[in-house]
Amino acid sequence: MLDIDFSARLRAIRSTYADIAAVTDLAKLDREIAEFEEQAVAPGLWDDPAAAQKVTSGLSHRQARVKKLRGVEQRIDDLEVLAELAQEMEDADSEREVMAELELLEKAMQDLEVQTMLGGEYDERAAVVTIRSGAGGDDATDFAEMLLRMYLRWAEHHSYPAKVLDTSYAEGAGIKSATFEIDVPFAFGKLSVEAGTHRLARISPFGSADKRQTSFAGVEVIPLLEEATEVDIPELDIRVDVYRSSGPGGQSVNTTDSAVRITHIPTGIVISMQNEKSQIQNRAAAMRLLQTRLLLLQKEQEAAKKKELAGSVTASWGDQIRSYFLYGQQLVKDLRTGHESTQPDSVFDGEIDAFIAAGIRWRSLMKNQ
Incomplete structure (x- = not known):
């Protein structure tokens, strides 16, 4: 009863x-x-x-x-x-x-x-996530691909539409970088706490000495902004390169130069897009993402100037946010919140809601201190 x-x-x-x-x-x-x-x-x-x-x-x-x-x-x-x-x-x-x-x-x-708790200016927005391999050779590029799968599986668990916009494959294992979009309300607010450096420690499957290898990957999260189209970008400020989309091992996946790479010369920001069907579509998608990045950069510079004038320093997140241990103790631990899991396989399969929730609570606490 x-x-x-x-x-x-x-x-x-x-x-x-x-x-x-x-x-x-x-x-x-x-x-x-x-x-x-x-x-x-x-x-x-x-x-x-x-x-x-x-x-x-x-x-x-x-x-x-x-x-x-x-x-x-x-x-x-x-x-x-x-x-x-x-x-x-x-x-x-x-x-x-x-x-x-x-x-x-x-x-x-x-x-x-x-x-x-997601009351930030852009928290309600969709999210664009970029993962880049860092130090660690083949282990790092493999780790970057593991993180990409982790986030795509997280989206799949929640039935969130996820669209991979660009992938740069490594010559060996994994990927050099990948960019994907999750277009649901509050995707940015949730995933923004995942931004930073992720560290993997394991016995490398790519070496012969059975030694522990530490590798790194960076996660960048930005909101998808409709108003970013208002950012004016003079044609003289950009360089546009076109090339053929490529897949694993450098193989070409189409026969036309449909992929687009846009370089914003004044800031050095580079946007690549290859997953749309045509060069025109890829260029439009890349320009939209560039406009978003420039708008955010402008706001960050304004915020930094205000902090400088106010003479105050607020608590920062730090760069390295989470460690994944796949040897001896099986553990994933967030270095900011202390939240951890002894089931790394589940974490890499997209079970990261508890980490995200802990990160949002931690951020809210830091803002209110």
Whole structure:
């Protein structure tokens, strides 16, 4: 029979949900959805593709947030009904089902609570993630590919659409770099805590001496900004190179020069794009990403200037954020939060929600100190 503990836990879930709904302001989201829906059916919307993209993206992001919140609310109501039926029937299997759903709902509430901490300027945006191999030779390029798979598996677990935009394969194992996009609300807010240097320590599969090898990979996360198209980039400030897309081992994957590399001469920023079907599409995608990077760079410079004028120094994240140990002790440990897992295989298979949640809580704590 369901006990008092179940009732207390269910009340706690309802109370937490009410707080989250109030902070999220569902009524405001409903009004914004109605406004976007009206704009989405307006004649001539796609005469301005940039504006149309902003409307459709804004609409889909808000609809996804409302659907998630109201879906949780419905699950709470359903659980209450299921619990009443299980008690009336005095059915052990039904009671086990009720307790299993209660635990899932508690986890869902924790995830929603973490999301309420994502109040940064760009946290609601989609994310563009770039992974680059660092020191460590073949182990580093292999590690970079392992991280790429980890994040793509994380997206797959959550049914998030992930699109690989560019991949530079290493001559030996793995990849030199890869860039991918995850276009769901709050993707940037969540994944931004993954930015930094990741370190892998293991017995190298590429050496013959069975010695421990340490290798590094860098993760960069930036938000996908519609307004980045407002950044003006003079043609004289960029160099555009075209080449054939390549796959593992340097093999060509098409017969035309469709891949595009854009270099922003004043800053040295380089953007490569090869996964669209045509050179025109790759150039448009690369320019959008370049505009985003330049906008963020401008904001970072402005923020740095303000800090300099204020004469204050805030706590920094540091560069190295996480270590993965695949020898002796099997361990993955975050160096900022202290969160760890003794199941590195699961972590590399995309089970990183606990690390992300711990990172968001840690960041929120640092901001409030």
